[in-house]
Amino acid sequence: MKNIQVFKPTYRVEETLELIRECMEIGWTGMGFKTIEMETKWKEYTGVANAHFLNSATAGLHVAVALFKAKYGWEDGDEIISTPLTFVSTNHAIKYERMQPIFADVDEYLCLDPEDVKRKITPKTRAVIFVGLGGSTGQLEKIVEICKEHNLKLILDAAHMAGTRLNGKHVGNEADVTVFSFQAVKNLPTSDSGMICFKDAEFDKMAREFCWLGINKDTFARSANDGSYKWQYDVPTVGYKYHGNSIIASMGIVALKYLDLDNAYRKQLRAWYQELLSDTNIEFMQYPENCESSNHFCAIMVDNRDEVVDKMTQSGIFPGVHYIPSNQYGPYKDQDGKTPKSDAISKRLISLPLHLQITREDVERICNTLKNILVNY
Numbered sequence: 564m565k566n567i568q569v570f571k572p573t574y575r576v577e578e579t580l581e582l583i584r585e586c587m588e589i590g591w592t593g594m595g596f597k598t599i600e601m602e603t604k605w606k607e608y609t610g611v612a613n614a615h616f617l618n619s620a621t622a623g624l625h626v627a628v629a630l631f632k633a634k635y636g637w638e639d640g641d642e643i644i645s646t647p648l649t650f651v652s653t654n655h656a657i658k659y660e661r662m663q664p665i666f667a668d669v670d671e672y673l674c675l676d677p678e679d680v681k682r683k684i685t686p687k688t689r690a691v692i693f694v695g696l697g698g699s700t701g702q703l704e705k706i707v708e709i710c711k712e713h714n715l716k717l718i719l720d721a722a723h724m725a726g727t728r729l730n731g732k733h734v735g736n737e738a739d740v741t742v743f744s745f746q747a748v749k750n751l752p753t754s755d756s757g758m759i760c761f762k763d764a765e766f767d768k769m770a771r772e773f774c775w776l777g778i779n780k781d782t783f784a785r786s787a788n789d790g791s792y793k794w795q796y797d798v799p800t801v802g803y804k805y806h807g808n809s810i811i812a813s814m815g816i817v818a819l820k821y822l823d824l825d826n827a828y829r830k831q832l833r834a835w836y837q838e839l840l841s842d843t844n845i846e847f848m849q850y851p852e853n854c855e856s857s858n859h860f861c862a863i864m865v866d867n868r869d870e871v872v873d874k875m876t877q878s879g880i881f882p883g884v885h886y887i888p889s890n891q892y893g894p895y896k897d898q899d900g901k902t903p904k905s906d907a908i909s910k911r912l913i914s915l916p917l918h919l920q921i922t923r924e925d926v927e928r929i930c931n932t933l934k935n936i937l938v939n940y
């Protein structure tokens with residue numbers, strides 16, 4: 564029987580190659596051209612005011628922390644409240660800037676619990692990073708309120724949220740900055756890229772300089788009317804090489820065209836899982852009423868998780884675990900024991916295979932396998 568992977572990207576190959584061919588024929592594969600088209604289309608699709616196309620969401624999260632730190636004078640050791648139940652990129656971004664991640668616990672949606680966030684605020688707290696786990700908006704609106712009340716910046720890690728709507732509107736206008744991922748196994752797949760969307764245009768401008776090694780062409784652009792200073796630029800700060808390129812943007816432009824269609828099929832897959840497992844006591848991760856999730860993954864909770872995953876693997880089905888909490892890893896051990904709910908839930912989590920090449924028959928096979936394993940417990 565064929566192996567079934569938890570995630571697998573689907574690319575519209577011919578359509579994508581057409582755009583890539585265009586880049587290669589005109590000889591423009593770098594930043595500009597298709598990256599600008601991707602940014603424009605993303606702004607149209609989501610309704611965000613600013614969008615800068617990057618080589619990853621990890622880079623974007625770093626940019627968010629770095630620019631706020633520089634602008635608002637945050638110091639090394641100042642605190643950012645975050646979730647342990649995430650991919651390590653979220654929390655590494657805090658560490659890159661020598662700040663201190665403080666973990667708050669998760670709620671019934673497996674996203675940051677507003678009550679615990681409040682408890683974790685200290686005089687050194689500067690920001691909150693909210694992760695839209697699996698495409699969920701959790702209690703994001705309450706977190707927005709808390710941040711306003713306590714004068715904290717809000718960073719939304721929207722790596723799973725391409726196509727997620729809150730109260731019918733695409734996410735991206737709630738936080739001070741929102742970062743999306745278009746990595747290969749995310750639900751808008753390129754090979755590797757991301758988008759950073761600042762609420763404030765001033766930060767968008769700073770990000771464009773910061774993500775291109777700190778290069779600024781403005782000073783000379785003004786005096787370059789006759790074209791003689793075209794090669795001149797200033798480098799006021801040490802930036803990073805984080806911007807995206809036109810080849811990868813081509814992949815994103817095509818993927819974006821199909822995003823709503825693809826997310827609708829993800830939703831269907833989750834509905835099939837729920838239908839076929841409704842006669843078991845398996846719990847599904849739930850979404851709030853006002854959230855239309857991208858369904859980046861389909862998380863269930865079972866006891867004896869490790870054995871269940873082992874047995875599924877033996878049947879050629881490879882589920883995932885999202886996530887082992889960051890407090891289990893060396894750099895975050897100081898936060899271990901502070902988020903009991905996240906610790907307990909993460910031990911029971913399994914992500915069922917969810918991608919566009921999974922069929923109804925595959926879902927039936929996966930559910931039957933799962934049921935056979937569970938009757939033995």
Ligand SMILES: *Cc1c(COP(=O)(O)O)cnc(C)c1O
Binds near residue numbers: 619652743755756
């Ligand atoms: C994948 C992921 C990231 C990082 O995205 P990249 O584009 O791979 O850098 C950040 N946060 C979360 C929650 C993720 O799942």
